[in-house]
Amino acid sequence: MRAATEPHPIDDTPHPRLLVGVLAFCGVVVALMQTLVVPLLPHIPELTGSTPTAASWLVTVTLLTGAVCTPLLGRIGDMYGKRRVLLASLGLLILGSVLCAVSSHIGVLIAGRAFQGAALAVVPLGISIMRDELPPARVLSSVALMSSTLGVGAAVGLPVAALVVEHADWHTMFWVSAGLGLLDVLLVLWKVPESPLRSAGRFDALGALGLSAVLVALLLAVTQGADWGWASGRTLGLFAAAVVIGLAWGAYELRHASPMVDMRVSARPAVLLANLAALLIGFSFYANSLVTAQMVQEPKATGYGLGASIVVSGLCLLPGGVSMVALSPVSARISARYGPKVTLSLAAVIMAVGYVVRFFTSHQLWMIIAGATVVSAGTAIAYSALPALVIRAVPAAETGAANGLNTLMRSVGQAVCSAVVAAVLANLTFQVAGRTAPTLHAYLVVFLIAAGAALLALAVTLLLPGRGAAVEVIGTGAELRPAAVGEARA
Incomplete structure (x- = not known):
């Protein structure tokens, strides 16, 4: 069993490439599941006898449960075993997929999507396992690949789902999702060991409840504000609740001996600015996914639309997914040579x-x-x-929770982006061919806003401590305890 401060022996993990491959595949499957339902949304009311508002919850609920469960499960993994929590997350993915596959009732579908959203914790858990199990020379490149799976799965998911919608029963894609989840479980049981590192202390249940309440209030207000009205009592009340609960939660966490989120660590410039950059990058990235498919599907009568099919519009994002796979090792090499701050600035x-x-x-x-x-x-x-920045700034005992929080910030950025894009496209419209469509100017405004978010991310990144100021803190900071006999290795 390794002590927390010992270096990673190169021969400690058998077949490290297989370990990385298995974890990266898990990440792709989870990200694919997140976007799988998007091409189906316009057809859901007809297929389920529901309303468009109810159908939109198939996306909203995954955002909510993913946002809540990602930092929670990351913290639980730090304390009780990352591999077992990873398996539990994949189990939730399978359960949610099966629920969606066997029913056409909108309530059951929303419940299934809620379980699927909880599986988003797989990515930060995978990053934490890589940090614990791989030799230092492999960590940056492996973490880079794991993190990029969020974009790869999203880019692949849209055209795959579009093909299923056009050529097969729509329940098929959920059966495929369940099958891929089961394959993930088997691969993890086969090749992923349990980490011997544990974070000491008791699970902060009240802190977890407070964080969940803040996230639900904030994200409900952001995602539903356009439908409810941004000045409505519900929207303003939720924003106010998020602020009040957030302040009380932060004060409680500062006093807690084993907090859900270590506010002192999170307040370090290296961590705080990395999380803010993640929010802005998530915003900028999501605009690309949101408008590309819609833009090329607009009818030619608009003067800019191409009248493309759902499949063609989904395929427009596929080259981007391929580039993400190809560039993740390049990013790791840049980070290894010049530091992740330079890499993020370039990005x-x-x-x-x-x-x-x-x-x-x-x-x-x-x-x-x-x-x-x-x-x-x-x-x-x-x-x-982004995960390289976080890994360099937090103790090994908090890798899961810290990367979960960073992944959460990307999700919050995506939620805010979705609301902003919807508002722009809904307010800059014109009548064409008997229907209301966004103007070309609306799409151009979205591009400018997204570019602005990227430039803000650049400004935030430049404020990060330089490479010389970064301190490798693996095995320092929060107290670690070894796993009990029989826990450390499956």
Whole structure:
């Protein structure tokens, strides 16, 4: 069993490439599940006898449960075993997929999607396992690959789901999701060991409840504000509740001996700024996914739309997914040589350039794909650098919780982006061919806002401590305890 401060022996983990491959595959499956339902949303009311508002909850509920469960399960993994919590997360994915596969009732579908959303914790848990199990020379490149799976799965999920919607019963994609989840479980049982590292102390149940309440109030207000009205009592009440509960929760966490989120660690500039950058990068990335498919599907009568099918619109994002796989090791090499701060700065610039390209080239399919791919390339480099920044700034005992919080901030950025994009596209419209459609100007405004978010991420990144100030804290800080005999290795 390794002590927390001992270096990672190179021969300690058998077949490290297989370990990384298994964990990365888990990440791709979870990310794919997050976007699987998007092409189906316009058809859900007809297929289930529900309303468009109810159908929108198939996306909203995964955002809520993912946001709540990601930091919670990351912390539980730090304390009680990352592998076992990883398996539990995959079990929730399977359960949610089966519920969606066997029913057409909107209530059951929403419940199933809630369970699927909880599986988003797989990515930060995988990153934590890699930090514990791999030799130092492999950590950066492996973590980069694991982090980029969020974008890869999203890019692959849209065209795959579109093909299923057009050519098969829509329940099929949920059976496929369940099958992939089961395959993930078997692969984890086969090749992923349990980490011997544990965070000491008792689980902070009240802190977990407070964090959940803050996130639910905030994200409900953000995601439903457009439907309820931004000045409505419900929306303003939820925002107020998020602030009040958040302040009380923060004060409680500062006094707790074993907090859900270590506020002192989270307040370090290296951690705080990394999380703020993650929020902005998540915002900028999600705009690319939201508008690309919709834009190319707009009818030609709009003057800018291409009248493309659902499948073609989904395939527009596929080159971006391929670029994310290809660029994650490149990002790791840049981080190893110059530091993740330089890598993240470069990524933010590439994303902003991609949106500038999109601003001036929105009339031809190949140029739309090129611009979207440039943004995805920047996202790949950014997503690969963010966990490296977090790993360098937090103790090994808190890797799961800290990366869970960083992943959460990306999700919050995506939620805010979704609300902003919906507001822009709903307010800048015109009548064409008997229907209301967004104007080209609406899409261009979205590109400018997303480019602005990328440039803000650049500004935040430049404020991060330089490479010389970064301190490797593996095995320091919070107290670690060895796992009990029989816990450490499965």
